[in-house]
Amino acid sequence: MNRAFLLPPYAAQTNRRPGAGAPEWVPRGRTVPVPCGRYFDAIRVPADIAEPALRILGPQAGPVLANTTTRAYHFLILRPDRVKPGAWGRGIRVMPQHRLLGIPPAHTTGGRDVHWAIPPSTCTTPPLLLREVLEGPLPLATRPSPPAVVSLPASVDLPPSLKPLPPTAVQLRIGALLLAGEDEEQIAVRMGMYVGTVRRHLTQLGKRIGAATSTGRATALLTGGHLPPPPVDMLAPDLSPLDVQILRVVAGLDPAGLLPEHLRSEQGFLDHVTRLRNVTGARTDAHLVALAVAWDLLSGVAP
Numbered sequence: 001m002n003r004a005f006l007l008p009p010y011a012a013q014t015n016r017r018p019g020a021g022a023p024e025w026v027p028r029g030r031t032v033p034v035p036c037g038r039y040f041d042a043i044r045v046p047a048d049i050a051e052p053a054l055r056i057l058g059p060q061a062g063p064v065l066a067n068t069t070t071r072a073y074h075f076l077i078l079r080p081d082r083v084k085p086g087a088w089g090r091g092i093r094v095m096p097q098h099r100l101l102g103i104p105p106a107h108t109t110g111g112r113d114v115h116w117a118i119p120p121s122t123c124t125t126p127p128l129l130l131r132e133v134l135e136g137p138l139p140l141a142t143r144p145s146p147p148a149v150v151s152l153p154a155s156v157d158l159p160p161s162l163k164p165l166p167p168t169a170v171q172l173r174i175g176a177l178l179l180a181g182e183d184e185e186q187i188a189v190r191m192g193m194y195v196g197t198v199r200r201h202l203t204q205l206g207k208r209i210g211a212a213t214s215t216g217r218a219t220a221l222l223t224g225g226h227l228p229p230p231p232v233d234m235l236a237p238d239l240s241p242l243d244v245q246i247l248r249v250v251a252g253l254d255p256a257g258l259l260p261e262h263l264r265s266e267q268g269f270l271d272h273v274t275r276l277r278n279v280t281g282a283r284t285d286a287h288l289v290a291l292a293v294a295w296d297l298l299s300g301v302a303p
Contacts, residue, residue, distance in 0.1 A: 037097035181283030
């Protein structure tokens with residue numbers, strides 16, 4: 001059997017074996033939090049920009065994390081290379097130093113949660129090349145060739161599973177109501193549909209943007225640039241770092257395993273989320289995510 005068929009898409013393109021030469025900070029058993037700036041700098045890139053960038057970079061790309069639910073990628077720039085903090089435009093952001101990033105085992109190369117789009121190794125993406133590719137003068141999807149300053153292989157077609165379909169107009173209208181805090185019954189009344197029809201539209205929307213839950217759909221709609229967050233009529237509440245960490249878990253940006261022990265039980269987590277909804281005035285969990293993005297409480301998620 002050809003081993004390429006056993007590897008994740010980008011690993012197959014670059015002949016990389018998951019875990020081969022993985023750095024010491026990559027865990028073996030489960031996803032663990034690792035602070036940015038200690039072993040690597042991380043650049044968060046929306047999926048619709050990251051996927052064509054990977055196609056252009058080819059074997060010159062180092063370790064890359066992906067999250068199907070949030071549709072966000074993290075390009076890891078390994079030390080001693082450094083990346084200055086700040087935004088690179090188009091929703092691209094250098095993660096702050098000491099920000100915890102969930103790092104999965106080297107063999108985790110698929111799934112809806114955080115996984116390796118390119119398995120970890122001691123190789124790293126050249127920062128200047130990455131920035132040139134991400135900030136190219138033309139949209140990446142239409143760029144005819146890689147940057148002239150380097151010699152890169154011919155671009156490779158992405159697998160169909162990595163080519164998302166854009167939401168339909170009806171799905172976007174339903175998505176906007178979801179972000180505004182409407183539940184399925186309320187959306188059905190607003191749209192003049194049966195509740196079952198709304199559920200089918202939400203399911204199809206989730207398939208198109210890679211999100212199976214209401215909070216995942218809210219995050220994907222916002223991070224993917226499909227919809228803006230709803231307007232807010234109050235200032236952002238004064239939340240603790242733990243509150244923000246809970247919000248990131250609700251939004252699917254961080255794994256629940258990063259939470260303190262007393263919040264890992266289902267009831268403890270739900271009680272804290274209910275308190276946050278009361279503090280923020282959120283009507284639903286999806287609305288809570290949308291408000292958090294509108295107030296810029298979730299680092300790396302641009303409204």
